[in-house]
Amino acid sequence: MTDGAAFILSSKIKNLPPTHPFQLVFRRLVDEKEPWTSGQWMTERVGGSDVQNTETFAKYAPFDKESIDPLGEGDYLINGFKFFSSATDANVALLLARTPSGKLSTFLAPLRTTVVGSDGTHRQVSNGVRIHRLKNKLGTKELPTAELELKDMRAHLVGELDQGVVTIAPLLNVTRIHTFIGSLAAFRRAISIAKSFAKVRTTVGEPLWLIPMHLRVLADLEVKHRAGLNLAFFTIAVMGLVEDDVLPPPELPHLPRAGKEATVVFRTLTATTKAVISKMSIAGIQECQEAMGGVGFMDEPDEPEFNLSRLLRNTLVNSIWEGTTNVLASEATRFLLKNFNTFDAWIERVHASIKHTEFRNALTVSWAALKTRFLSNSQNPATVIADGRRYMFTLASILCGTLLALDAERDGDPVYHEIARRWILDVESGVGGAFSDIVSSRESKSSPTESHADWDCRIVWGIDLPQRVSGHRSLNSTSRL
Ligand SMILES: Cc1cc2nc3c(=O)[nH]c(=O)nc-3n(C[C@H](O)[C@H](O)[C@H](O)COP(=O)(O)OP(=O)(O)OC[C@H]3O[C@@H](n4cnc5c(N)ncnc54)[C@H](O)[C@@H]3O)c2cc1C
Known part of the structure; x- marks a missing residue:
């Protein structure tokens, strides 16, 4: 504030x-x-x-x-x-x-x-x-x-x-940015605490940090957080362009052009990013709490830095203040009803710049489906606004995929490529509340070349899987993934 x-x-x-x-x-x-x-x-x-x-x-x-x-x-x-x-x-x-x-x-x-x-x-x-x-x-x-x-x-x-709302509106852009960064920071802290717990916990005679199902839970959380991080910092970058009214640097061609395009992308994104990251972080922190079993549910006042209950309580309000999810979805869809062509021109240009063919095609198909649905209902704004959350969450899912694809291309890091692949083609870490038919339209039928657990381990721990464990006593000695 x-x-x-x-x-x-x-x-x-x-x-x-x-x-x-x-x-x-x-x-x-x-x-x-x-x-x-x-x-x-x-x-x-x-x-x-x-x-x-x-x-x-x-x-x-x-x-x-x-x-x-x-x-x-x-x-x-x-x-x-x-x-x-x-x-x-x-x-x-x-x-x-x-x-x-x-x-x-x-x-x-x-x-x-x-x-x-x-x-x-x-x-x-x-x-x-x-x-x-x-x-x-x-x-x-x-x-x-x-x-x-x-x-x-x-x-x-x-x-x-008598121009009170116009005068105070820029404050909301700033507070919404603080809100989603706060949510992501809390989410990251929760993941770190849950990972530290997994490192020292043993169950069914095996280290928790390697048990395949637990490793998958942690990998899904990392994928979600990475998606949110990309969406958040992209929104902040666009805010910088709008505030300073400058041209985007040539090495970042996916940034919107100065002027109307940047303003339209920024207005759509501040509402969308705040709403979606708030929800994603709340669900993510709850998952981290569960990942620590009963210890995660403790509420020890003398250990605030490890207290996931406190973290969850404090993050819950982020989906309410500075605009509830409904209010932001209504704002984003009403704004897109007026400015769809400008937003569409930007996102289609960004999609065309994605080099990875399967990612590009999948995202283009998803966006085309969302666009068709939005425009075919646009004569009846009340219908569009009633489905505002679904439009907003679907848009966020496509945007996160777009940014993750570009993130992976930037330095060719195979782990970021796998994160992008999971978000875009497996749709396994998608955000809730989207149009399921549109999001799943990009789902790939092909599986990753190496085992899922190998990639889970690289995503979560940054190392190759050191040892295969099974996650159940009955399978311990003969475990095969
Ligand atoms: C801890 C805390 C601190 C706060 N601090 C401040 C502060 O410092 N300054 C300040 O000004 N405010 C503050 N607020 C208030 C906060 O911004 C509001 O609570 C929030 O904007 C929602 O408004 P409301 O409570 O009146 O709920 P309502 O507006 O009555 O909303 C009730 C429900 O209706 C839904 N809804 C409302 N309008 C629509 C619509 N058009 N379409 C669809 N659904 C709709 C909402 O999504 C919500 O689910 C704070 C709130 C909390 C919880």
Whole structure:
């Protein structure tokens, strides 16, 4: 939220004098020694997904006393109730409120302001913010989330009056990126803990890390994580292009062209990547928990770094805040309904650049099927949006396959080639909720040249399988895979 707030302010301060409150707040938000933090107050009792119902009001009432704290002397008085406000201990907040026109505007307010006491001394008091109650949450307990009552809170208008959603939208791009990177980081930590456990655990007289079925579970997790990682960092790369409005480097021809193409790909991807990685990571962390048996379910407060229960609890919220899966699927499909041709031109160009024939053909077939379904229903947007999750998850499955194919080509690493092959042609690690007929249309009938377990071991442990074990006492002595 702090990063997003700084990003919004960075675009508003160019022509402001250095003493302007926005300049001060920006400097403090990006300060490395004593940084400020920012909240983001949008959700209200009547809804978080639909902020148009906002019941917080802003009245223009310029400050008319002697100035002692310009940041706390904004021209607007805010009154209302914010239902979910994380970082309650933040220094400032960006918030939405309704002006007399009935439309939403974005405001910046400090949580504390300076007043002069009767003895003439200055002291800090709350800027009209009363903590109604702290939320009891399943996870993210270290982060205070509160219901806040706002009473005559002084705030500054940010951006154009009555253009609140347009002004605050770039913040959501940033927070969604933090959300999916947080999910992937938690997922990676869970995989590492589950792998460490497998290394030291013995069962049925055999090392768990080599038992074929367990090795396959771990390999599937690695494939999913690698797919998510590619999708995540590609989205971030496109964000860089859009933010800086620069041409993609020639050595990365799969990046979209500057201008409309980059914007369309970025808007589609931020929603899709956040939604899909959140879901994938939650399922993946749960699998890691199970991979440690009963130990995975423990919730030891004195060992937070190994606590998968805590990791899972904290990751669960990532599919809710900054847009639920439904809301993001609706956003992505509605956006594609308006910009399909631009997105299509980009993805077809990328597919054509994939050198591996089987990968290229499989991905092209999948995309053609998705495109046909989308366009044949596009006259009826409600039908498309009702299937929004399926469109979004199918798109993500194709995009991950595309990026994994390019990833494998980049340095010719055989392990990354096998990961791409599994994602694209085995469809064994596909993300949930996709159109199954479209995703399975690319399934290959051919099997890998070497045994699955050999590749599982290379994917998970980065080594050739040192020893074949069976995974059951009855097969121990005569084991053959
Ligand atoms: C721990 C935590 C911290 C939070 N911190 C903040 C914060 O700091 N600032 C802030 O502003 N908010 C915060 N939120 C709120 C969060 O952003 C909202 O909860 C979220 O956006 C969903 O809104 P809602 O709770 O009103 O649910 P609703 O919008 O009522 O959604 C209920 C269900 O309806 C579905 N739905 C809603 N609209 C549609 C639609 N058009 N089509 C299909 N399905 C739909 C949703 O997917 C969901 O499943 C926080 C939430 C949590 C849990």
